[in-house]
Amino acid sequence: MKSKERAIVSLLCATTICVSWRGFRSCSPPQDQRPCACERCLSKDDPCFMKRFNKSVEPFLSANYNLSEDDFNWWKRLQHEKGNFRTFRATVARLFLVIPLSPDVLEPSPDRCRTCAVVGNSVNLRRSHYGPLIDFHDIIIRMNAGVIKGFEADVGTRTTHRVMYPESSVDLDNTTHLVLAPFKILDLEWLTKALTTGFKGRSYAPVMVLNPAFIRYVHHTWLENKGTYPSTGFLALILALHMCDEVSVFGYGADSDGNWSHYWEKIRNKKFKTGGHPGNTEYKLIQELDQQQKLKFYTGF
Structure with a gap:
């Protein structure tokens, strides 16, 4: 009788272990089935995150991408663009005569962990x-006129991608990808001229242009249409979520007095906020993503 009881107990234990193991495997797929080699990959298993994150959205324009007229009409209102859809398409066609036909991105792989540092x-x-810590990452994204010289201990020395628009442009070396954030047709024309007639005497690594549909997606899906349009910094952050498997975020938010100022400047206008950008909403979303372990947010002091 005792031997029969032991057999039943053994059978129950074996069943429990098998069920538990199947449950564990459903949550943590084997390495060769995972999309990346990181400890934690962005996953469709998280419904809260996937409610916003749309992997099918194309972050960059390419020669084969056809922007919809509806997306164009949304985009043209951002800075009161007067050109029509035909003018936009002709301008883009001219642009792809001087930039790569498709974006130069590091593709995902089960045996690779693509790490991104987004430096505000x-x-x-x-x-x-x-x-x-910033320099340790594979991809380091900076934006606009962010200064490095004199601040290396705090901001690092490397840059692989710099997101900017013409009014905030800086000279780049030939190892840094220019990521243009266009808000009007003139921005696309500026880039074509910069690459054909020269821009401050330097050449660029492969150039990438943010897709107006991607800007709309960030504003509508992530920011729920708050503010006029996303800040360059927030566009860069969502771009990193689409380009990388692990994302670390540095240099975002107001100072302890609530002022939005740059680390290389002494603030003069202490009433300056974030213009048409929903700074507080963006900051709260970064905190939320940090809590969900979708990125690591380094807040500074």
């Missing part, structure tokens, strides 16, 4: 000593 321009970077 907040004064919170000052005295942070994040420089070595």
Whole structure:
């Protein structure tokens, strides 16, 4: 009788282990079935995150991408563009005569962990000593006129991608990808001229242009149409979620007094906020993504 009881107990234990193992495997697929080699990959298993994150959205324009007229009409209202859809398409066609036909991106792989550092321009970077940590990442995205020289200990030394628009443009070396954030047809014309007649005497690594449909997606899906349109910094952050498997975020948010200022400047206008950008909404979303472990947010001081 006792031997029969032991057999039943053994059978129950074996069944429990098998059920538990199947449950574990359904949550944590084997390495060769995972989309990346990181400890944690962006996953469709998280319904809260996937409610916003749309993998099918094309972040960059390419020669084969056809922007819809509806997306164009939304985009043209951002800065009161007067050109029509035909003018836009002709301008894009001319642009792809001088830039690569498709974006130069690091593709996902089960045996690779693509790490991104998104480096904002907040004064919170000052005295942070994040420089070595930032430089450790595969892809380092900066935006606009973010200064490196003199601040290397806090912001690092490397840049692989710089997101900017013409009014905030800086000279780049030939190892840094220019990622243009266009808000009007004139921005696309500026890029064509910059690459054909020269821009401050330097050449660029492969150039990439943010898709107006991607800008709309960030504004509508992520920011729920708050503000006029997303900040360059927030566009860069969502872009990183689409380009990388692990994302670290540095240099975002207002200072301890609520001022939105740059780490390389001494603030003069202490009433300056974020213009048409929903800064507080963007900051809260970054905090939320950090809590969901979809990115790592380094707040500074």
